[in-house]
Amino acid sequence: MAVLTEEQSMLRDAAKSWVQEKSPVTAFRKMRDSGAELGYDVAAWNEMAEMGWAGVIIPEEYGGSNFGYLSLGLVLEELGRTLTASPLIASGLAGASALILGGSDAQKSEWLPKIADGSAVAALAVDEGPHHRPEKVEATVSGGKLTGKKTFVIEGMAANVFVVSATEGGKIELYLVKADDAGVKRTKLSLADSRGAANVEFNGAAAEKLTGGAELLEKVLDRARAGLAAEMLGAATQAFEITLDYLKTRVQFGQVIGSFQALQHRAAKMFTELELARSAVEAALTAIDNDAPDVPELVSLSKAKMGDTFHLVSNEMVQMHGGIGMTDAHDAGFYLKRARAAEAAFGNQAFHRDRYARINGY
Amino acid sequence: MADFGGTDLEAFRKEVREWVEANFPASLKGKPNPMAREERGAPPTPEQEAWRKAVGEKGWGTPTWPKEYGGGGLSGAQARIVQGEFARAGAYNPIGGMGVMMFGPTLLEYGTEAQKQEHIPPICRGELQWCQGFSEPGAGSDLAALQTKAEDKGDHFIINGSKIWTSGGQYADWMFCLVRTDNTKKHEGISFVMFPMDQPGVEVRPIVLINGMAPFAETFFTDARAEKKDLLGPLNGGWTIAKRLLQHERSGISGMGGGGGMMGPSLADLAKKYVGVDEKGRIDDQDLRNRIIRNMMDTKVFQQTAFRVMAESKGNSGPSAATSIMKNAGTWLAQDRHELTLEIMGHQGLGWEGETFQKDELEIVRAWLYGKAFTIFGGSQEVQSNIVSKRILGLPDLTQSK
Numbered sequence: 001m002a003v004l005t006e007e008q009s010m011l012r013d014a015a016k017s018w019v020q021e022k023s024p025v026t027a028f029r030k031m032r033d034s035g036a037e038l039g040y041d042v043a044a045w046n047e048m049a050e051m052g053w054a055g056v057i058i059p060e061e062y063g064g065s066n067f068g069y070l071s072l073g074l075v076l077e078e079l080g081r082t083l084t085a086s087p088l089i090a091s092g093l094a095g096a097s098a099l100i101l102g103g104s105d106a107q108k109s110e111w112l113p114k115i116a117d118g119s120a121v122a123a124l125a126v127d128e129g130p131h132h133r134p135e136k137v138e139a140t141v142s143g144g145k146l147t148g149k150k151t152f153v154i155e156g157m158a159a160n161v162f163v164v165s166a167t168e169g170g171k172i173e174l175y176l177v178k179a180d181d182a183g184v185k186r187t188k189l190s191l192a193d194s195r196g197a198a199n200v201e202f203n204g205a206a207a208e209k210l211t212g213g214a215e216l217l218e219k220v221l222d223r224a225r226a227g228l229a230a231e232m233l234g235a236a237t238q239a240f241e242i243t244l245d246y247l248k249t250r251v252q253f254g255q256v257i258g259s260f261q262a263l264q265h266r267a268a269k270m271f272t273e274l275e276l277a278r279s280a281v282e283a284a285l286t287a288i289d290n291d292a293p294d295v296p297e298l299v300s301l302s303k304a305k306m307g308d309t310f311h312l313v314s315n316e317m318v319q320m321h322g323g324i325g326m327t328d329a330h331d332a333g334f335y336l337k338r339a340r341a342a343e344a345a346f347g348n349q350a351f352h353r354d355r356y357a358r359i360n361g362y
Numbered sequence: 363m364a365d366f367g368g369t370d371l372e373a374f375r376k377e378v379r380e381w382v383e384a385n386f387p388a389s390l391k392g393k394p395n396p397m398a399r400e401e402r403g404a405p406p407t408p409e410q411e412a413w414r415k416a417v418g419e420k421g422w423g424t425p426t427w428p429k430e431y432g433g434g435g436l437s438g439a440q441a442r443i444v445q446g447e448f449a450r451a452g453a454y455n456p457i458g459g460m461g462v463m464m465f466g467p468t469l470l471e472y473g474t475e476a477q478k479q480e481h482i483p484p485i486c487r488g489e490l491q492w493c494q495g496f497s498e499p500g501a502g503s504d505l506a507a508l509q510t511k512a513e514d515k516g517d518h519f520i521i522n523g524s525k526i527w528t529s530g531g532q533y534a535d536w537m538f539c540l541v542r543t544d545n546t547k548k549h550e551g552i553s554f555v556m557f558p559m560d561q562p563g564v565e566v567r568p569i570v571l572i573n574g575m576a577p578f579a580e581t582f583f584t585d586a587r588a589e590k591k592d593l594l595g596p597l598n599g600g601w602t603i604a605k606r607l608l609q610h611e612r613s614g615i616s617g618m619g620g621g622g623g624m625m626g627p628s629l630a631d632l633a634k635k636y637v638g639v640d641e642k643g644r645i646d647d648q649d650l651r652n653r654i655i656r657n658m659m660d661t662k663v664f665q666q667t668a669f670r671v672m673a674e675s676k677g678n679s680g681p682s683a684a685t686s687i688m689k690n691a692g693t694w695l696a697q698d699r700h701e702l703t704l705e706i707m708g709h710q711g712l713g714w715e716g717e718t719f720q721k722d723e724l725e726i727v728r729a730w731l732y733g734k735a736f737t738i739f740g741g742s743q744e745v746q747s748n749i750v751s752k753r754i755l756g757l758p759d760l761t762q763s764k
Contacts, residue, residue, distance in 0.1 A: 356659055357644070
């Protein structure tokens with residue numbers, strides 16, 4: 001655990017106790033079983049917004065607390081532990097970052113206070129196929145109207161405003177498009193992890209440009225990736241702890257299975273990987289807070305390392321639980337499904353390994 | 363970090379810089395520490411001796427050790443300044459070896475005042491080399507099974523038995539050694555003693571390894587003598603001290619993963635040279651490139667973790683529980699890096715000797731072979747995993763280790 005300020009410790013403790021009391025994994029299960037249209041529990045989201053979590057990175061003049069990205073990461077880590085579904089990453093992290101970094105005063109005034117109090121949800125619409133390829137953009141803008149198709153938009157059904165990548169005169173730019181525009185058509189996606197997602201078609205929808213072009217897109221994506229990695233760290237840590245508990249209680253051959261060295265060493269390996277991944281996640285968030293020049297490198301490092309680690313731990317969770325881990329009644333499957341969805345979002349491990357090497361010139 | 367900054371530190375930096383400029387012989391710039399090599403060739407040159415003495419007098423080779431025993435008496439921040447200024451001048455730290463890495467910190471923690479007064483200052487001055495007598499032919503991973511016997515003879519012990527894998531045993535002046543002083547108990551029958559190597563009852567035979575070198579020795583004791591005053595800790599209380607010392611050893615070994623092993627060109631730069639690049643500037647072997655990327659990323663994460671452990675343990679004394687994780691993580695990375703280097707160099711990386719091969723090419727094949735020891739010594743990777751699983755994860759122990 002990083003060395004935290006007093007404010008950060010308080011924020012993390014508040015998130016920890018709320019998650020444990022109000023949002024255990026049973027809450028996620030209930031949400032999934034209810035077939036919630038948006039992919040999250042709106043009442044829970046409102047509670048989170050009331051506690052100020054949607055405004056952690058938003059400046060105080062726009063209704064936020066301006067606590068920074070490491071602070072938001074602490075909240076996301078706690079939420080990740082119990083797979084709490086919410087639009088915090090799409091809206092309070094990615095959408096808010098796009099506005100903070102690229103919005104005009106008028107755009108910030110219009111959207112940031114609503115994002116901070118949870119009354120509006122923003123969503124990032126950048127992908128146009130099954131893989132994350134942010135530099136490949138076919139959506140175009142001409143005369144202030146945006147046309148194109150975006151896929152796998154996280155919280156696409158809940159969004160009030162989209163942050164959309166498109167080209168204008170051959171240059172990549174980001175645009176704000178209101179979700180209630182007549183030129184917007186969205187289709188709900190039902191994915192394995194039960195979280196909110198949509199494909200979104202834009203047919204000449206009114207688009208307001210943000211300032212910053214492809215560089216802004218990369219900065220926004222890096223912030224989303226770093227925050228998602230923090231959520232993954234929480235989920236992977238919890239998955240490991242649940243599994244460790246099972247190793248200490250499940251008895252076979254007259255002894256707890258955690259006494260078998262074949263399992264002990266795999267548990268030690270998971271613990272090692274989690275400790276290493278935590279360093280990468282915290283370093284990336286800290287670099288963003290410091291506006292360090294190596295943010296892209298450190299973010300790719302954290303997303304790739306965290307992806308590999310969550311992948312390993314989620315597989316081992318099912319395997320070590322044996323048959324019970326295969327049942328829908330057990331939570332292991334939730335962690336496994338969330339792992340793969342989170343790995344694929346904003347670039348999987350292969351994407352970030354290649355990016356890391358390119359940044360470093362090989 | 364919090365303890366950086368402040369004008370006092372800047373003044374100290376200036377003082378160190380001026381001192382290094384005045385005392386570091388220019389001819390040694392960029393050279394390695396001759397004493398750090400376990401296989402030493404020629405005796406030290408006058409310049410090397412002068413530099414050792416100068417640093418030893420200041421106590422800056424052991425910067426954070428107490429001044430009253432010859433250490434530098436510096437804060438962590440000041441010590442980092444000394445380290446930084448040495449590096450800036452291309453100067454090695456001439457004070458090193460097992461005395462500094464492992465034995466000194468342990469003695470400072472467990473020694474009596476008289477023991478510290480006697481043994482710490484020569485370590486700080488780099489005058490005496492220490493070696494470790496722990497492992498035996500029948501006591502490797504199961505170290506507490508050791509049989510070397512020490513008989514109480516009033517004011518001294520008489521020692522019989524043998525030790526193996528004694529690092530630098532053939533060059534050492536003193537040994538710190540685990541001996542059995544009670545046959546009826548396993549862990550509680552072990553004592554920690556110190557004695558000089560130059561005595562008739564001690565015989566050292568170097569062991570040639572697969573890399574052609576002999577960094578370790580076998581050491582035989584026939585009625586060797588250790589004085590009672592050189593018993594560290596209580597009689598039959600050596601195991602606790604040994605465990606503590608091994609923590610220091612492991613934190614030193616894990617450093618090879620992210621730090622020490624990182625000298626020279628990166629894997630990516632080597633691959634560009636030996637394998638070439640494609641039209642986009644990427645290493646021209648996709649499979650190899652992917653594995654190089656993984657190693658370089660994992661190395662970076664390892665360094666981030668070392669930094670995090672250090673930041674978090676500030677205020678605590680000594681290494682944290684995470685050192686057991688660091689040893690495995692660091693040594694796996696170093697071994698993987700050796701394998702990748704060999705693969706990058708192809709046949710050129712397999713040269714044993716001769717002028718067809720460059721110096722770094724000849725070194726890598728031996729480093730690769732020696733690297734296989736990393737996951738065996740200082741607690742094998744399996745023992746490390748046992749420790750993590752038992753001490754940190756709280757899983758049941760079936761090996762009866764302690």
